[in-house]
Amino acid sequence: MRVRVLFFGQLKEIVGRGEDYAEMADGARLEDLFASYGQRYPRLAGFRHSLVASVNQTFADWASPLATGDEVAFLPPVSGGAGTPAVARKEAITELVRDRIQTAEISARLKAPEDGAIVVFEGIVRNESGGRRTLYLEYEAYEPLALKQMSAIAAVMRSRFGADAVALVHRLGRLEIGETSVLIAVTSAHRREAFEACRYGIDTLKRTVPIWKKEYFEDGAVWAQGEVPPLPSNLPKTESIK
Secondary structure, eight states: OEEEEEEOHHHHHHHTOSEEEEEOOTTOBHHHHHHHHHHHOHHHHTTTTSOEEEETTEEEOTTOBOOTTOEEEEEOOBOOOOOOOOOOTTOEEEEEESSOOOHHHHHHHHOOTTOOEEEEEEEEOOSEETTEEEEEEEEEEOHHHHHHHHHHHHHHHHHHHOOSSEEEEEEOEEEETTOEEEEEEEEESSHHHHHHHHHHHHHHHHHHSOEEEEEEETTEEEEOOOBOOOOGGGSOOGGGOO
């Protein structure tokens, strides 16, 4: 059987490409596919316990069986749309963008007469990391799965914390010092719910959404070492979205 294989971040650099096709025997599992690449790329094998994988844009267990035509993505530790339609209450804005994040415009779209609070968090690019001067950053994502997970996080922000409208927007591509890389905005009737939902949103996005950051310094570039993605059973459930 033939499966499509996607690599991101450091993994893409190790194998020398972001997309490949693999021929596997019938009955092969996800771990068999990774092992076959690990034999060809020993550095890749070293990531076995610090990454997760997805099959057809859904996080999968290593023992998951594969079928012809599957899309498999190997996801290293994560770094931590289009148009401007009106936002219906109890819905969310979840976007990956390549232009500047328009914080004021997005916040205005979220507000409604019944809201008593809005909490806005912006992650911005700073000029140093680990004592080294940062020149700029580049972000990349496994976009279909990233948007799926962002929508799942938004659903939890509303259901668990009682938030009204929410926005999770992350920028991709090259970012200069001082630019906004991620925006989390939450409206609610009371401030406590908005603060708690916002904190959950950014913390969970940084831990679970497949977005990677490459930092460029005066003396070279490195992929940021993020957190090891949690097991699929501990991720926000995408199937809970209506």
